[in-house]
Structures are given as C-alpha cells and as structure tokens.
Amino acid sequence: xxxxxxxxxxxxxxxxxxxxxxxxxxxxxxxxxxxxxxxxxxxxxxxxxxxxxxxxxxxxxxxxxxxxxxxxxxxxxxxxxxxxxxxxxxxxxxxxxxxxxxxxxxxxxxxxxxxxxxxxxxxxxxxxxxxxxxxxxxxxxxxxxxxxxxxxxxxxxxxxxxxxxxxxxxxxxxxxxxxxxx
Amino acid sequence: xxxxxxxxxxxxxxxxxxxxxxxxxxxxxxxxxxxxxxxxxxxxxxxxxxxxxxxxxxxxxxxxxxxxxxxxxxxxxxxxxxxxxxxxxxxxxxxxxxxxxxxxxxxxxxxxxxxxxxxxxxxxxxxxxxxxxxxxxxxxxxxxxxxxxxxxxxxxxxxxxxxxxxxxxxxxxxxxxxxxxxxxxxxxxxxxxxxxxxxxxxxxxxxxxxxxxxxxxxxxxxxxxxxxxxxxxxxxxxxxxxxxxxxxxxxxxxxxxxxxxxxxxxxxxxxxxxxxxxxxxxxxxxxxxxxxxxxxxxxxxxxxxxxxxxxxxxxxxxxxxxxxxxxxxxxxxxxxxxxxxxxxxxxxxxxxxxxx
Numbered sequence: 001x002x003x004x005x006x007x008x009x010x011x012x013x014x015x016x017x018x019x020x021x022x023x024x025x026x027x028x029x030x031x032x033x034x035x036x037x038x039x040x041x042x043x044x045x046x047x048x049x050x051x052x053x054x055x056x057x058x059x060x061x062x063x064x065x066x067x068x069x070x071x072x073x074x075x076x077x078x079x080x081x082x083x084x085x086x087x088x089x090x091x092x093x094x095x096x097x098x099x100x101x102x103x104x105x106x107x108x109x110x111x112x113x114x115x116x117x118x119x120x121x122x123x124x125x126x127x128x129x130x131x132x133x134x135x136x137x138x139x140x141x142x143x144x145x146x147x148x149x150x151x152x153x154x155x156x157x158x159x160x161x162x163x164x165x166x167x168x169x170x171x172x173x174x175x176x177x178x179x180x181x182x
Numbered sequence: 183x184x185x186x187x188x189x190x191x192x193x194x195x196x197x198x199x200x201x202x203x204x205x206x207x208x209x210x211x212x213x214x215x216x217x218x219x220x221x222x223x224x225x226x227x228x229x230x231x232x233x234x235x236x237x238x239x240x241x242x243x244x245x246x247x248x249x250x251x252x253x254x255x256x257x258x259x260x261x262x263x264x265x266x267x268x269x270x271x272x273x274x275x276x277x278x279x280x281x282x283x284x285x286x287x288x289x290x291x292x293x294x295x296x297x298x299x300x301x302x303x304x305x306x307x308x309x310x311x312x313x314x315x316x317x318x319x320x321x322x323x324x325x326x327x328x329x330x331x332x333x334x335x336x337x338x339x340x341x342x343x344x345x346x347x348x349x350x351x352x353x354x355x356x357x358x359x360x361x362x363x364x365x366x367x368x369x370x371x372x373x374x375x376x377x378x379x380x381x382x383x384x385x386x387x388x389x390x391x392x393x394x395x396x397x398x399x400x401x402x403x404x405x406x407x408x409x410x411x412x413x414x415x416x417x418x419x420x421x422x423x424x425x426x427x428x429x430x431x432x433x434x435x436x437x438x439x440x441x442x443x444x445x446x447x448x449x450x451x452x453x454x455x456x457x458x459x460x461x462x463x464x465x466x467x468x469x470x471x472x473x474x475x476x477x478x479x480x481x482x483x484x485x486x487x488x489x490x491x492x493x494x495x496x497x498x499x500x501x502x503x504x505x506x507x508x509x510x511x512x513x514x515x516x517x518x519x520x521x522x523x524x525x526x527x528x529x530x531x532x533x534x535x536x537x538x
Contacts, residue, residue, distance in 0.1 A: 126416055
C-alpha cells in the first residue's frame, strides 16, 4: 500500500479514527506521519513512563494482599510534604516530584527499584565531594573496620593495632564533623 | 555567533579526531543526571524555580572554561527556531525531550562540543561528555571531574541510601548512562547481532539502533548502554560495558574477515554499487542513504576505497537528517524535496573528496 500523502513511499503507519461514529482510515509513510503530526518525537519517552507506572500499579495488589480496601483509602494520604506529590500521582506518571519524595515513599520503593535495577536497592557509587564529606569518612571507616576484622582473624595483631589507631583518629574526626554540621 | 558554529558544521570538532578502535566504535559517551537539592524537579517545578535554575547557570557558567572544555555557551531553547532545535538534536547536543520544552530550558555547550550540559530537562542537570572512538574510562574520569566542578557551587540532591536522586527511578543511584556508538555492518549482514542482543540484555545492557524506528538500525549504527544505575559503582558499570563492547569489536572484526574470505567479490560489488548510488543518484531516501553510507564506510575500513575519510559516515548521516537538510536549504522541505536535496548534498560532498 502506498502512502496517501506523498504517493511515493510504502505506507507503514496505519491509523483508524472514529469521530462521532464516522470511521476514517489513514495510511501514510513514516515521513508523512511525522510531518502531519500523527507521530511525535516524544512518543518513546511517553511509552517508557507508561510502562514504568504499570510497574508501580502492579506492585500494590501483591504488596498489600488482603488489605486492598484498606490500601485504597490509605494511598491518597501518602503525600510528599516538600512538593505535594501524592503516591497515587507518582504511580501514575512514574516520576518523582522532588528529592524528598524518595524519603516520603521510601517503604514502597524497594520492590520497584529491585525490578528496574536487577535486584539492587541501595547506592554503591560516587559520593559528592563537598556535600558528602562525612560520608566519605564513613566509607573509609567501614573499610578499615572490615580490614581490622580480617587482620584479627588472621592473628596479625601488630598490623591490627595500627588499623585500630587509624579508626580511632577517623572516628574522632567523624564526630567532630557531625557536631560541626549541627 | 557561537550558535552559528553549532548549526553550520555537521561534525562536532571532537568527531574529526580518530580514537582507539575507531574503525568500529564511533564515539563513547557518559551522561550524568543531577538535581538541585532544594528545588522540585522540572516536571512539577514552578516557572520561578525553573527560571532561578537557568539564571544560576547563566550567571555562574556562561563563558567559563574547565580544563579542555573552554568557552561554555548558553543556548536557550526559546530563542531557537524549530529547525535549529532539530539540528542540535541531530548532532546529539540536546535531547528531543529538551527541544520540546521551550520554557526556561537551555544547554550549556563547550566550544569543542564535547560537553553539553542540559538545563531543566527531565532533571535540573544532564551533563554529557563525548569522546571519539572507544574511550569509556577517559570519558568517565573527565565527566566525574566536570561533575565535581559543578558541585563546587551546587548542592546536589543526594541520599546516602539511594545515591543521586533523579526524577525517574530508572536513573537513580549513579545517575549515569554510559554508552558507545558502534558501526557493525558485518554482524548486521550476517544477522549475528540479532542473536547476540538477548545475551547482552541479560547483562543489564541495552542494544538499540540510534537511527530508524523499532528494531532496525539505520546505517548499521548501534548504541550499547547500561540500563542499571543503582547498586553498582560507576567504574563497575563502565567495566561491564567495556568488556561487552570489546567482545563486539572482536566479533565484528572476525565477521568482516569471514565475509572477505568467503564472499570477497560479492562484498566488493556491494560496496562499489553503494558508492555508485551515492555518487550518482538524484533522489535518495534516508533509509537507502544510510545503507549505502554504511557500505561505503565498510569499504573505507577494508581499504577498498582510500581517498575518502572515515568520518564521512558520521558526517553524512547527520547532514542528511531532515533538520540539517532544511537548515542548508534555508527553507522548509516536504519529504520528496528532502530526498532530492539529500541526493544532491551527498553528491556534492563526495565530489569535494575527489577534487582534493
């Protein structure tokens, strides 16, 4: 079938419109479909967010099994205090309203994040330099602590004592940092 | 003046350089999504908030430089004609999504066009950095430094547990999308790529064509990128992508060798026929142009054709998109007119190479 607009290319986009009971069919090629506005640039994004919001919806019956009537009443109450986004709205569009939404909807996020990120729910990458200052210390501390455990298991006490001293210095720095922030 | 530069040349300055494995890998890209901690995300933010974010960037970064990335220029979406936005999308300097958001959205682009920082896209900040060829590690290192540079003045939305907070849950964590653009003609001709895609998907990576719709990849150009952004470090994500791309490169080289040894004349015939079509046709659709350009590029890589630079594929793939064609014609063109224009533009461009 040839495109009914340009009569040159093959029609690959087929649309059926029903307006007031009147049915019209459109057969056009990709070019003309874009030109005439039958297809839009953003379509891909749109379908992705649709797909995502589908994930959120499918979440509720399994998570709140048996309490469905309850859930439906509860859902509207969960609302982000910072931006006003409700959980329902979030589930519909599949997008957060602000950074604080993550905390507000926290307990419902894990199943969704697990699906999207192959089972992962917590961050294991970069920490911002300035803002995450005390987190850097914390990560370093955690590393030293696991190192210490290993050294003790291997009975390398001399080395372990050195690491323990390092941990003490870091810990005092860490607490100073926390006090400073408050 | 700078906008003129972004508009006129199909090839960004960095694209003209060769990188490692650039017979197969056209470019490597790192994209980071970041947000201001104190403002709602662009989707629901008020006009005032969006304006504040944009003004902040204009004030702090306009005309600034960071290391190799000099002379950052702000390009505001509401100053642009539709065709100009289209050209920037075709050059991959902005996303289609940004082009559709005229209000208070912009891109901060470095002179060499290697860095583009989109402002008020889906997130407040989308930083992207390109390198020619296969240079993911370098791209990650530099992108991270640019990120630190921005963080000196910006409080990012960051959470210890969830990482960098983004509007879409598919980006949360590292906020990073690493991708590699590859030309895989031999794997496509032999249908091998279709068999490899499911396996690659299982590793949390996505393979898709960047030109064309659905599963077909126009010009045999594919983009491989990570899907997962949470629970893995940036280095691990890049390493995984790196090892898959390395294997694809090896497979593509092997497939090319096999094609030459099994059907050398047929391959040569196909390449030179395509070259002929590009050189002489008067009407050419984008699909046919893409196929012929891919063949021509393969011919250059296999040293069957030696007087044309490799970059012709990237250049003409971009130059023959609807936006660029209309920018050159200085007029709006219907699809038929574009096909004629496309053919003449390709002929002229190839003629240029013959004269040199």
